[in-house]
Amino acid sequence: MTKKHFALKFLREETLPTAFCPGCGSGIVMNCFLKALEELGFHDLSGFAFVSGIGCAAWCVSPYFKADSLHTTHGRPIAFASGLKLARPELNVVVISGDGDIVGIGGNHLIHAARRNMDLLVICINNFNYGMTGGQVGPTTFHGVKTTTTPYGNPEYPFDLARLVDSAGANFVARWTTVHVRPLINSIKKALKKGGFRFIEVISQCPTSFGRRIGKHTGKDLMIWFREKSIHISKIQDDREVNDKIIVGEFVNRDKPGFVRRLHEITLKLREKYDEN
Amino acid sequence: MSEGKHGEILSGVHFWQGDVACAEGAIAAGCRFFAGYPITPASEIAEHMAKRLPKVGGVCIQMEDEIASISAVIGASWGGLKAMTATSGPGFSLMQENIGYACMTETPCVIVDVQRVGPSTGQATKAAQGDVMQARWGTHGDHEVIVLSPNSPQEMFDLTIKAFNLSEIYRVPVIVLADEIVGHMWEKVYVPPPEEIVIQNRRKPSHFSEPVFGGISDVEVPPMPQIGNGFNLLITGSTHNEYGYRKTVDPEVHRKLVIRIVNKIRKNANKIIDVEVQNMEDADIGVISYGCTSRSVYDAVILAEEKGIKVGHIRLRTIWPFPEKIVRELAKRVDFILVPEMNLGQLVYEVERVVGCEAHVKAISKIGGGEMITPEEILSEIRKLLER
Numbered sequence: 001m002t003k004k005h006f007a008l009k010f011l012r013e014e015t016l017p018t019a020f021c022p023g024c025g026s027g028i029v030m031n032c033f034l035k036a037l038e039e040l041g042f043h044d045l046s047g048f049a050f051v052s053g054i055g056c057a058a059w060c061v062s063p064y065f066k067a068d069s070l071h072t073t074h075g076r077p078i079a080f081a082s083g084l085k086l087a088r089p090e091l092n093v094v095v096i097s098g099d100g101d102i103v104g105i106g107g108n109h110l111i112h113a114a115r116r117n118m119d120l121l122v123i124c125i126n127n128f129n130y131g132m133t134g135g136q137v138g139p140t141t142f143h144g145v146k147t148t149t150t151p152y153g154n155p156e157y158p159f160d161l162a163r164l165v166d167s168a169g170a171n172f173v174a175r176w177t178t179v180h181v182r183p184l185i186n187s188i189k190k191a192l193k194k195g196g197f198r199f200i201e202v203i204s205q206c207p208t209s210f211g212r213r214i215g216k217h218t219g220k221d222l223m224i225w226f227r228e229k230s231i232h233i234s235k236i237q238d239d240r241e242v243n244d245k246i247i248v249g250e251f252v253n254r255d256k257p258g259f260v261r262r263l264h265e266i267t268l269k270l271r272e273k274y275d276e277n
Numbered sequence: 278m279s280e281g282k283h284g285e286i287l288s289g290v291h292f293w294q295g296d297v298a299c300a301e302g303a304i305a306a307g308c309r310f311f312a313g314y315p316i317t318p319a320s321e322i323a324e325h326m327a328k329r330l331p332k333v334g335g336v337c338i339q340m341e342d343e344i345a346s347i348s349a350v351i352g353a354s355w356g357g358l359k360a361m362t363a364t365s366g367p368g369f370s371l372m373q374e375n376i377g378y379a380c381m382t383e384t385p386c387v388i389v390d391v392q393r394v395g396p397s398t399g400q401a402t403k404a405a406q407g408d409v410m411q412a413r414w415g416t417h418g419d420h421e422v423i424v425l426s427p428n429s430p431q432e433m434f435d436l437t438i439k440a441f442n443l444s445e446i447y448r449v450p451v452i453v454l455a456d457e458i459v460g461h462m463w464e465k466v467y468v469p470p471p472e473e474i475v476i477q478n479r480r481k482p483s484h485f486s487e488p489v490f491g492g493i494s495d496v497e498v499p500p501m502p503q504i505g506n507g508f509n510l511l512i513t514g515s516t517h518n519e520y521g522y523r524k525t526v527d528p529e530v531h532r533k534l535v536i537r538i539v540n541k542i543r544k545n546a547n548k549i550i551d552v553e554v555q556n557m558e559d560a561d562i563g564v565i566s567y568g569c570t571s572r573s574v575y576d577a578v579i580l581a582e583e584k585g586i587k588v589g590h591i592r593l594r595t596i597w598p599f600p601e602k603i604v605r606e607l608a609k610r611v612d613f614i615l616v617p618e619m620n621l622g623q624l625v626y627e628v629e630r631v632v633g634c635e636a637h638v639k640a641i642s643k644i645g646g647g648e649m650i651t652p653e654e655i656l657s658e659i660r661k662l663l664e665r
Contacts, residue, residue, distance in 0.1 A: 071513035083349030087356025112341040
């Protein structure tokens with residue numbers, strides 16, 4: 001008898017195979033996330049709630065994860081997740097969605113949730129473009145790249161997501177690519193054990209809508225390119241030295257109390273005051 | 278204001294502002310989550326919730342904008358809490374996409390819109406009734422919502438409770454369409470003892486495999502579990518089957534879902550509709566009003582009576598679904614129906630549609646500066662019509 005893949009116990013088998021394009025990186029992110037849970041000793045997703053927005057990456061959790069999932073409007077998963085976390089603080093609320101969703105249309109929610117240190121784990125699958133709608137320019141697309149809405153080259157510059165969320169005040173920020181499977185799993189494990197706002201950016205390949213625009217026609221081409229382009233944060237002194245590299249690694253690991261704990265402390269004080277009276 | 282140690286329902290007589298009465302109504306209804314963003318003339322609701330909710334075991338959070346506020350409310354509702362947000366026209370516009378999400382996912386929630394003068398920033402501190410159609414059709418696609426219209430601080434309390442009850446029964450967003458006058462007015466508010474307040478709660482599924490998005494007749498409302506209780510819920514704003522699986526190309530699944538979420542309101546309209554009727558039997562002329570404007574109509578009815586004119590008055594506590602049968606009944610009895618509103622004509626079109634050729638319908642419109650339509654202005658229109 002062949003052994004079942006470890007991840008199947010976390011998935012709705014009847015929904016497989018996934019709808020992702022050949023070569024897409026989303027499956028690798030799903031695999032890494034579930035591997036992290038496996039290594040942490042989880043047997044199912046019962047203590048978790050997953051929230052995603054609109055776009056390819058949002059499909060990782062809905063419908064494939066055998067768990068509660070809230071597939072929200074475009075850009076809003078972090079705001080939905082904030083309400084859910086405050087209503088059910090005992091749940092491990094995880095957002096998995098794309099860069100267009102979380103940083104483009106939903107960028108305001110991202111920085112404010114980081115500032116609040118809201119107790120959420122957000123995994124942003126960054127494929128540098130709006131893949132589902134046909135490869136339009138996004139807030140993460142490199143300068144100069146031709147996309148369907150920048151046919152003469154992108155005049156804008158991309159966000160540095162990890163630095164953005166770090167400066168907004170998140171408790172934990174890491175960036176890896178789909179090539180960095182082991183370190184990504186380790187960061188997810190580390191993030192799952194912490195409170196507050198935790199953000200993991202995963203650079204992922206989209207050969208269908210993005211890769212071919214930059215001469216990388218397959219998922220493999222893109223992954224080789226990620227490996228060449230990546231540099232670990234420990235190997236650099238100054239971001240300016242590495243202008244066209246992808247800096248990977250763990251950017252920050254703070255231990256500020258999360259929003260839920262601070263709110264709980266305020267409520268406790270209020271109760272004590274009541275009881276004294 | 279007196280606050281008991283566990284003062285969840287502040288039974289007694291109070292002198293409250295409408296916005297405060299609304300917040301207290303929400304708490305009395307069991308609301309334990311509020312997310313909002315400051316906006317005149319609704320900010321007092323958020324301020325009161327911020328003060329009160331932590332004392333009754335609830336959570337109040339000021340979000341980064343109105344989109345985030347309604348998003349958090351929907352998230353909290355699926356987390357099992359009764360949840361509310363409050364805003365005014367500009368914020369209400371921002372919320373529309375997610376109000377549609379709440380319709381599509383059948384998420385109970387209450388949205389208070391304390392109307393002010395629009396469009397755009399308009400006159401932020403002044404009353405208007407310009408959001409009647411936005412409340413009905415603000416989000417895209419076929420849908421039904423319930424819209425209630427309070428005309429006093431007492432009704433800000435009562436109708437907010439009713440809004441929660443209806444949203445729980447029908448799994449639908451309910452809009453409390455207040456206005457600056459009612460929101461900022463101070464009046465006596467009676468809060469009944471807890472045992473006299475009727476509270477409705479969403480129906481829970483009886484077993485794990487019971488479908489939560491259909492699988493029932495098109496007038497019924499499916500049960501609603503909460504996230505985190507082992508149901509493995511698939512909740513999506515995309516067209517979905519009764520178990521929540523996305524079906525984004527199947528025409529039949531879409532028809533079945535959308536017709537049901539529309540019919541569960543339309544076919545239960547008689548149970549939802551709530552109007553106040555004056556002098557229907559022997560009316561010479563009809564007036565249909567709602568919100569703050571209805572207060573002037575009460576006076577106009579008295580002034581007209583002094584002149585020997587009987588005014589049949591229908592005051593809508595429920596604007597949507599629209600009370601078609603009751604309005605048609607009035608149209609059969611009178612030749613003229615007046616519709617005073619603080620806009621350039623919104624509800625009047627619905628009245629015209631329903632009345633058809635049965636009666637002549639005329640709008641009384643007034644906008645700007647928050648100036649109410651006065652009883653004298655209404656009386657003057659009544660006399661003009663009757664002298665024709």
